[in-house]
Amino acid sequence: MKAAxxxxxxxxxxxxxSICxxxxxxxxDGKAGAIGDEVPSGAEDSAKExxxxCPVNAIAIEE
Known part of the structure; x- marks a missing residue:
């Protein structure tokens, strides 16, 4: 699973x-970024949350 x-x-x-x-x-730059390429095991649900x-739909979680 990847986060961007x-x-x-x-x-x-x-x-x-604050969620994940x-x-x-x-x-x-004052903006959010993903830490690494892969979502760590156990963090999948909070990443999807x-x-x-996200109020502007800037996050993509891909399986």
């Missing part, structure tokens, strides 16, 4: 790292 953040769409609200800090972090909670 569309930097052009992200507004930097910080919701995704194993997968997402706030980066130096972050995807569905």
């Amino acid at each position: 953040v569309d930097k052009d769409t992200c507004i930097g609200c910080g919701l995704c790292p 800090p194993e997968v997402f972090e706030m980066q130096d 972050a995807e569905s909670s």
